[in-house]
Amino acid sequence: MSAETDDAGGETTVTITQQAASEAIQLIExxxxxxxKAGLRLFVQxxxxxxxxxxxxxxxxxxxDDAIVxxxxxxVFVDPASQNYIGGSRLQYEGGLQGAGFHVDNPNVVSECGCGESFRT
Structure with missing residues (x-):
């Protein structure tokens, strides 16, 4: 496996932190x-x-037609429609008292709802 590839034309769709990768790989296994062959699909709905x-x-x-990062x-697999919304994002894993989970740090977001579960670009 290479350290980083992106089949979306050279521009990295999403960056994956080491901790996020480790957590996801454990879950996949x-x-x-x-x-x-398998991976994490990240999409916008x-x-x-x-x-x-x-x-x-x-x-x-x-x-x-997926971008493969x-x-x-x-x-990580990203469909073409989602690439428009999450290009340049960072996938990280956060733990803490409020719970643990994956988080997308997206530079394209112009506003989020109060709970942080949805966004607008």
Missing amino acids: SEGLDTD QGGCAGLSYGMRFDHEPEP EQNGLR
């Missing part, structure tokens, strides 16, 4: 998926009080 929200799920393999051993 616990699902019995092959980390050489309609919803939330600000209009858009992030979605994540594990996929066995990328779709033909590979960093720190994790493959």
